[in-house]
Amino acid sequence: MTSATFTSRFYTSADGLKLHYRDYPGPANAPFTVLCIPGLTRNAKDFEELAPHLAIKYRVLCADLRGRGLSEYAKDPMTYVPPVYVRDMASLIRSAGLSQVALIGTSLGGIISMVMAGVMPAKLLGIVLNDIGPELDPAGLTRIASYLGKSKPITTWDEAAAAIHMLDGIIYPGYQQAEWLKLARRRFIEMPDGAFRPDYDFNISKPFASAGAVNLWPFFKAMKDIPVLAIRGGTSDLLNPVVFTRMKQELAHLDQAVVPNHGHAPYLDEPEALQAIDRFLAKLPSRLGPFTAIGRTFRSILFLMRLKMQGVI
Numbered sequence: 427m428t429s430a431t432f433t434s435r436f437y438t439s440a441d442g443l444k445l446h447y448r449d450y451p452g453p454a455n456a457p458f459t460v461l462c463i464p465g466l467t468r469n470a471k472d473f474e475e476l477a478p479h480l481a482i483k484y485r486v487l488c489a490d491l492r493g494r495g496l497s498e499y500a501k502d503p504m505t506y507v508p509p510v511y512v513r514d515m516a517s518l519i520r521s522a523g524l525s526q527v528a529l530i531g532t533s534l535g536g537i538i539s540m541v542m543a544g545v546m547p548a549k550l551l552g553i554v555l556n557d558i559g560p561e562l563d564p565a566g567l568t569r570i571a572s573y574l575g576k577s578k579p580i581t582t583w584d585e586a587a588a589a590i591h592m593l594d595g596i597i598y599p600g601y602q603q604a605e606w607l608k609l610a611r612r613r614f615i616e617m618p619d620g621a622f623r624p625d626y627d628f629n630i631s632k633p634f635a636s637a638g639a640v641n642l643w644p645f646f647k648a649m650k651d652i653p654v655l656a657i658r659g660g661t662s663d664l665l666n667p668v669v670f671t672r673m674k675q676e677l678a679h680l681d682q683a684v685v686p687n688h689g690h691a692p693y694l695d696e697p698e699a700l701q702a703i704d705r706f707l708a709k710l711p712s713r714l715g716p717f718t719a720i721g722r723t724f725r726s727i728l729f730l731m732r733l734k735m736q737g738v739i
Contacts, residue, residue: 430478437521446496450481463535469495475695493627503629552653557691560642566664575631586610597689
């Protein structure tokens with residue numbers, strides 16, 4: 427799969443950060459725009475296989491969250507939390523001149539997507555959750571915490587590839603050297619002194635300790651009238667299969683797909699993921715009807731009022 431042409435665009439967050447996203451324009455008659463939101467330590471390059479595939483039919487935007495990729499690092503590390511990311515995504519949507527989008531969220535991007543479903547459902551045509559659910563398995567959280575905000579000295583791309591292989595070899599057991607080098611170029615950056623480091627602000631680790639403490643089930647259940655596709659890596663240590671089963675029980679309309687032999691998280695270039703996403707997006711409306719949008723807005727107001735009364739927000 428070859429890379430499609432994209433334009434790097436920037437917008438300003440509510441607290442004044444210069445944030446970046448890739449804009450793949452798609453065809454002139456694209457029915458809607460897909461917004462891809464990456465995981466905790468990832469960036470817009472995570473979707474450089476998926477985005478060109480989708481851009482055959484849709485406009486595709488791939489976000490660099492604050493503190494990642496070409497986006498500015500936050501002055502206050504405690505703004506590296508989902509409520510702030512949601513505000514940033516709202517600013518991105520506004521800056522791109524869009525009223526409604528479909529979301530594809532990997533890991534943290536899926537958490538952001540669930541929160542967006544609770545607070546701005548009238549802007550969402552549908553949501554793809556990539557290897558994330560309303561409960562996070564402690565095993566996965568422990569693994570992520572073991573490397574988050576840390577890096578050994580690395581001086582070549584081969585060393586960067588080896589570092590990722592050491593971390594993720596069990597997650598992507600079929601990858602060869604070419605794939606590890608590709609991941610290195612997505613996830614590392616070369617510094618002016620010739621050293622290499624992960625392409626994110628190490629301060630994102632500071633709020634991470636509370637990552638598993640928030641109850642996301644109310645946000646998940648708020649998607650009851652939003653089309654949702656949930657994808658799970660077959661060996662994921664963050665999205666437990668029991669939780670994956672319960673997700674379908676709670677949302678009967680939920681579509682599900684599994685990427686076998688991959689852990690957390692699939693890159694969405696796997697045939698199982700691509701086919702599931704293609705089928706899902708093809709079923710979405712090009713825009714919401716006015717009564718649907720009004721109804722969702724009203725329900726989101728009630729939803730937020732309930733959360734406030736319960737002390738969740």
